[in-house]
Amino acid sequence: MDQSAAPALLYNPLTPEFRRDPYPDYARMRSQDPVHWAPHSYCWVLTRYADVKFVLSDKRFGIAMEWMMQIEALQATFAEPFNQIIRTQLLSSDPPDHPRIRNVMRPGLSAKAVARLRPKVLATAERLLYDLKPQGRMDFIKDFAYPFPFNVICDLINVPESERPPLKGYTHGLMRTTDPTPLSREETDHANRSAEGFRDCFLELAKHRRKHPQEDIFQDMVEAIDAGMITEEEFAANMILLFCGGHDTIVNLFGNGLLALHRFPDQLELLKSDPSLMKSAVEELLRYDTSVQIARRTALEDVEVGGKLIQRGAYALCSLGAANRDPEAYPDPDRLDITRKDAKTMSFGGGLHYCLGATLARMEGEVVFSALLRILPELRLDTLDPPFHQNVFIRGLESLPASW
Numbered sequence: 063m064d065q066s067a068a069p070a071l072l073y074n075p076l077t078p079e080f081r082r083d084p085y086p087d088y089a090r091m092r093s094q095d096p097v098h099w100a101p102h103s104y105c106w107v108l109t110r111y112a113d114v115k116f117v118l119s120d121k122r123f124g125i126a127m128e129w130m131m132q133i134e135a136l137q138a139t140f141a142e143p144f145n146q147i148i149r150t151q152l153l154s155s156d157p158p159d160h161p162r163i164r165n166v167m168r169p170g171l172s173a174k175a176v177a178r179l180r181p182k183v184l185a186t187a188e189r190l191l192y193d194l195k196p197q198g199r200m201d202f203i204k205d206f207a208y209p210f211p212f213n214v215i216c217d218l219i220n221v222p223e224s225e226r227p228p229l230k231g232y233t234h235g236l237m238r239t240t241d242p243t244p245l246s247r248e249e250t251d252h253a254n255r256s257a258e259g260f261r262d263c264f265l266e267l268a269k270h271r272r273k274h275p276q277e278d279i280f281q282d283m284v285e286a287i288d289a290g291m292i293t294e295e296e297f298a299a300n301m302i303l304l305f306c307g308g309h310d311t312i313v314n315l316f317g318n319g320l321l322a323l324h325r326f327p328d329q330l331e332l333l334k335s336d337p338s339l340m341k342s343a344v345e346e347l348l349r350y351d352t353s354v355q356i357a358r359r360t361a362l363e364d365v366e367v368g369g370k371l372i373q374r375g376a377y378a379l380c381s382l383g384a385a386n387r388d389p390e391a392y393p394d395p396d397r398l399d400i401t402r403k404d405a406k407t408m409s410f411g412g413g414l415h416y417c418l419g420a421t422l423a424r425m426e427g428e429v430v431f432s433a434l435l436r437i438l439p440e441l442r443l444d445t446l447d448p449p450f451h452q453n454v455f456i457r458g459l460e461s462l463p464a465s466w
């Protein structure tokens with residue numbers, strides 16, 4: 063296979079244009095070279111829905127973290143304490159470890175557990191919004207979207223109020239590591255302190271829980287340690303994953319979603335006039351401008367995808383953002399349509415690593431957009447062109463000023 067035949071730099075996620083709006087680039091890639099060898103990123107980039115679904119579901123693709131750790135240029139980063147601490151999280155694991163840990167976590171994020179949490183999530187949304195209401199304006203990202211998911215995760219695992227403040231700093235310290243651009247020494251030190259702080263706090267809380275059990279995912283994990291099903295290291299790594307996986311993803315569901323609704327005012331009006339559309343609206347907002355843009359996989363053997371040979375050991379970047387706008391999967395994909403039928407999004411990935419928090423994320427979306435329209439019905443955005451963060455994996459806004 064001739065890799066040099068593909069046009070150079072068809073994929074360049076570091077340009078200001080891509081950061082502002084990657085979807086025209088995705089459309090170009092999908093039509094010109096849907097399974098594209100990106101020489102600068104040294105990986106394959108997949109932009110068709112069908113190819114993304116195939117790679118995420120096929121057992122010949124995996125995470126293969128041990129292979130990645132052997133890459134010389136990455137060894138110093140993998141040796142950092144934060145990477146050692148999160149090493150065994152689900153997103154870095156393959157079978158047989160992956161299903162063993164995931165099975166312990168699944169009940170605590172099931173539809174039943176999420177329904178139990180709903181009243182607390184609603185109370186958090188209402189409290190934050192009613193506190194903000196008298197101000198007449200806010201930065202939706204900083205003032206609402208950021209504090210909200212942190213509180214939800216703490217409620218999910220029943221962290222006592224007194225233990226919460228340091229965890230907030232640790233979450234922020236580790237979120238920067240989700241962006242693959244190199245970390246400064248200062249950022250690395252912050253990430254190390256954050257991972258250590260998280261781990262020590264969870265191990266301390268686990269001691270308390272053994273004496274005072276509660277019904278939640280934290281308890282399930284502690285009991286799994288004691289039953290020899292998972293290690294303490296796996297427990298800490300995956301509790302940290304809940305904070306990191308369930309934070310910026312939700313911030314950006316709210317930020318990207320609110321922006322999309324205001325860019326399509328007819329859809330916003332439709333939703334205001336018919337709240338029964340909320341479920342399908344959240345599904346459409348998830349599809350339209352998703353937070354997690356990429357799922358990375360390694361070919362565990364040579365595999366042909368879309369007529370190209372992906373060789374053993376090569377990386378495939380499955381572009382979830384591009385798959386979500388594939389006209390083969392969604393008619394008129396660049397239009398926000400909250401009445402779309404069967405618009406099952408690719409935003410939660412697929413296969414073994416399908417998002418464990420998808421039910422919780424959908425519930426948070428429904429609760430928050432309903433509360434927002436009810437409590438601040440006059441909300442307007444100051445700009446329809448707010449700045450996006452520079453982050454190749456996670457797409458989200460730096461700020462979203464709004465008034466009412």
Ligand code: HEM
Pocket residue numbers: 152153154164215303304305307308309311312315352353354356357358382409410411412414415416417418419420422423
């Ligand atoms: C809109 C919000 C969210 C989006 C778009 C999202 C997206 C994703 C995606 C795409 C993956 C798979 C990544 C891959 O295959 O490489 C994933 C995995 C995961 N997510 Fe989410 N997520 C969201 C919210 C949440 C929440 C709220 C939680 C829990 C608090 C959560 C917990 C997880 C976990 C634990 C995994 C790992 C699953 C595994 O490896 O088996 N996510 N998420």
